[in-house]
Amino acid sequence: MLDGRNAYNAISRTAILSAVYGNNTWSPLWRVTRLLLGTEGLVGFYEKGQLVHSWKSTRGVRQGMLLGPVLFSIGTIATLRQLESSFPNASFTAYLDDVTVAAPPGMLGKVCEATSRAMRALGIETNEDKTEVLHKGGPVDMPAEYIRPFARVLGAGIANDTESELITQFVQRKAEETDRLFRAIVELPFAKHTQWRLLSVSALPRVTFLLRTHAPVHTRAAAEWFDDRVTGVLGVSMDGPVTKRTRDIAALPVRRGGCGLRRQKEIAEFAYACLGEKGKQHALTDELDAKHQGDLYETLQGPDRKVFVSNTAAGAGRPLTDPQVHADDRGFSTYIRERLLVRVLPEGQKCICGAHASNEHVHTCTRLQQSPRTTRHDMINMTFANGLRLCGFQCGMEPRLTETSRQRPDILIVGLDTYAITDVTVTYAGRMTAYVSEESMEEADPLRAARDRLTQKRQKYRHWALDNGLDFEPFVMLTNGAIHPASRRWLRRILGNQDHRLTITNAYDLVVADTLGAMLSGNVHVFNAACGRVGPG
Incomplete structure (x- = not known):
């Protein structure tokens, strides 16, 4: 193993320019290479963060230069190929300034010396202190101080004894x-x-x-x-x-x-x-x-099994994978505990109704005070509508179906080519539905609870929406963040009809991430209500 001393700053720019301009393969790089390396570069010496000396240099590629590794490698690859032609019994592997040479013991010294000369021709001196030789026994024509029982090659540990x-x-x-x-x-x-x-x-x-x-x-x-x-x-x-x-x-x-x-x-x-x-x-x-x-x-059995299955639905893991989903510590911790089927409230904690406050009970209890699920719903509604407004839509909240009707879908959405309506609903992923308990994991439906809610909401508003020429689809979410596929398709379709200067994907991610953040805060509010605390924190 050979290492180049200060190789990045030492390599000949002439060698790099010759290699780049001498091969039409690199023609897309010609102009930018001339810009980067065709003139003198400024080198600075810093001490304790302060520039104390600077000078101009015609050698090396700057540390941190985006194309630096590529240009350095182009400048050295021709030399390595010449070495391979000269020594057919040896092999050469380079990772930037680290060169690994494999050769028969009797010719290793000759090959390494030729490699060092070739690197010096590029302006790179071999760092003798980092030269290491591994061999499995017998004489080798290299100085004894270079021979090691163990060496690190490109980040991996290698020894003569593979079980060392x-x-x-x-x-x-x-x-x-x-x-x-x-x-x-x-x-x-x-x-x-x-x-x-x-x-x-x-x-x-x-x-x-x-x-x-x-x-x-x-x-x-x-x-x-x-x-x-x-x-x-x-x-x-x-x-x-x-x-x-x-x-x-x-x-x-x-x-x-x-x-x-x-x-x-x-x-x-x-x-x-x-x-x-x-x-x-x-x-x-x-x-x-x-x-x-x-x-x-x-x-797993009962609600735990349903939640476990629903966590495989698309979008259920988004709070873990999407940095745009913002949640405070309580909201994120609650989400993680539910996902891992761990009780959110302390063991022994009872709901205000007197029952044990398991996750399933909290999400389904009908005796919680101050309607925390309604509060969660309103938080999600407002955030969802605000996201659409950022994309250029006008949103009206809870429009009446008729002057005498008490039924009111959540959001009326108006844009350049859009006249749409939706009703937002959140349902517990472990809610009891008609399902076969002996079904396998492969047969289980992760969105079963969401499909039931979608059907109910469609029956409630679809005919009215059709009669009024509105693009309608319920926006159905599970408490773990999963969104029904029909709702996802509807939102993408709506966003595609508006000139909001974003791609459809970016706009969708923006709206959904903010909405999920609101839902996580709303879930905390529901658990707070179950144990008598007030507020989302």
Whole structure:
């Protein structure tokens, strides 16, 4: 393994320009390359954040330059190809300024010396302190101080002995580097939805590379350590202890009703064997997820089973995946606990009606005071209408069907080519419906409760809407954020009829994200009412 000293700042710009302009393949880059590298560049020396000296240079690509890695690689690839032609028994692999050379022991020194000369011709000096040699025994024509029992190649640990404890220790150290991130997530004053984004987007991908580039014997302990840290952050996000069932659900992907926090120890058993085989790891992971989902489904009954199934519906996981969905800590924690089938209110807490305040009871109790579900409905209505107004529509609230009728759909929507109406409704995902208890997970309908409500609302207003030339569809949501497909299609159709300077997708995401945020706040209001608290906080 050879490393270039200060390679980014040292490479010859002439070499890069010659390589770019000498190959028609790179013709789309000609003008921008001349702009970036055709004139002298300013190099600055900073001390304690202050610029203390600067000079002009005709060498190197600037650190942070968007095309820097591409131009650097173009400048070196021709040299590597010449080396391959000169040494057919050797192979060369480069990742920017790190070059890995594989050659027979008797000629390795000659090949490395030729490589160093070729890099010097590009303006890059080899960093002798970082030169490392691995070999499986016997003489090798390289200085003894370069020979190592272990080396790191492109981020992966490699040793002469494939089961060396040095590799295991390296993997463990790299995994534990994420501990700073885990501590920051729980110790810094981040909102819970921000904690979640950091966990899913920043923490999880960091261990994936280790699992794919090292054998299971080296990754099991690190993966188990990582899983324990993820479980700890999950407990902070949901404001409570994490049981085995809770962790099992969280380990499922979002589309299967979970949170996407897979147990990396399970992935470690097959990830390394999948390296280089496109799609194999994805297929094995999906097979494992399906088994876990089916096993969980068989253990659930009643409302828990219905909620678990409904969490697989499109949109039910949007608060986890869409950063546009804003929720305060209480709203996000409530959402997570419901998704993981964990009781929102403390164990032993009773509803104001005297019954045990399970999630199912709170969502269906008919004796809650101050009509909290009506308040939630109004919060969603106003937010939905405001989103449409931002897209250029005029919205009228609760228009009467006739002068004498008491029936009033929620929102009248008027635009350039739009005359539409909708009635917004939210229903509990675990509400009792006519369903067959012995149906399998594959046969279960995640939107069964929403379909029932859609049918009821259509029967109530459709004929009147047709008679008045209105584009009507109920906007039906479940308490987990899922939206009926007919409602989604209707909203996209309405948004497509208006010149709002946004794409239909962007406008749809804007309206739906804000509406889901209002629904999460409304759910908190319902739980507050069940235990006698007032207000959404």
